[in-house]
Amino acid sequence: MSSWTLKSIPPHDWFLCLDVQSYFDHEHNPENIFEEGFTRPVPVGDRDVIVTVFFNGDPDAPEFNIESLESLSKEEIAEANKSLSKIFGTDMDIRPLYDQAHNDPVLGDKLSSLYGLKRMTRANLFEDIQNRIVEMQMNHKPTAKKMMYAIREAYGTALEYKGGTLAAWPRAYQLMKADPTNIRKLGPTLRKGQYLVELANNIVGGNTEMEFLQSCDPVTCYNTLTNIKGIGPTAAQDLMMMRGRTDAVFPSNIKKGEEKGLRRWIIWSYGEDPNSTSEEEFQKLISNWKSFESSALEFLYVNWILEEKEKRAKG
Secondary structure (H helix, E strand, O other): OEEEEEEOOOOOOHHHHHHOHHHOOOOOOHHHHHHHOEEEEEEEOOEEEEEEEEEOOOOOOOEEEEEEOOOOOHHHHHHHHHHHHHHHOOOOOOHHHHHHOOOOOOOHHHHHHOOOOOOOOOOOHHHHHHHHHHHOOOOOHHHHHHHHHHHHHHHOOEEEEOOEEEEOOOOHHHHOOOOHHHHHOOOOOHHHHHHHHHHHHHHHOOOOOHHHHHHOOHHHHHHHHOOOOOOOHHHHHHHHOOOOOOOOOOOOOEEOOEEOHHHHHHHHHOOOOOOOOOHHHHHHHOHHHOOOHHHHHHHHHHHHHHHHHHHHHHO
16 A cells, blocks of 8 residues: 655645536545545556545645555656646646736636635546547536446456446557447447547557647647547637646637637626627736636636536525
């Protein structure tokens, strides 16, 4: 057994994430995570290891305590931490955002009410893309999560866990051999299966580099993502937000006279008309977000989720 601590740049209140179902996968029940911890497989070199993570609950001195039933070397722990840092956003320093946006008419109060928020992602961008393709155009997200887990069971590594198994996310070399018609039998459309298999083949063949997408500037990332089959402008914007980075761009995507995607939602949040807001006007609206566009939008997103939950609770 191995145990270690992963520190995060403060402020960071991971418990805020437990209200956001989209951060979690089929096997997770956020209501139980506070007591039982957050368990998932993470890639460690050529294999996958199940870890359970507990948060210390201190936004100003945040630490994640990690346990694995396997005995891991220092090098393997360092590898696991690469994935864990992306999942939890521990390397993101959003302190400057609090200073530059505290008077923002839309963002300001949310920085206080959601103090320490950092978005969660998956262990690497390939996992995020797989999940995004499967859930695309599906309104019932639990079903999409179930389908994604079925793909993990079929093509990922089965790891022993609590008398059963927990499926790791498939690596590209595992998914590239899949038959899209067999993926179709697991729930996703045939076309989604084709997108997944083609992407896996392009990664293995070196035509698509996940590490490059992870580290390049936001504009390059967006343009590269939109060239991947199955990823349109809105999906590319979503995925750009999942790199464990604070920055992002929100390119205009007007169709039939209407603005689409995240840009539309941002403009609407500021009380303006998304369909008639110029580029100059848009940049002025988000001037307080500079270099923290991804982090800033997450505050709006989580605030919206909490407001919707409150509305439903009131009936």
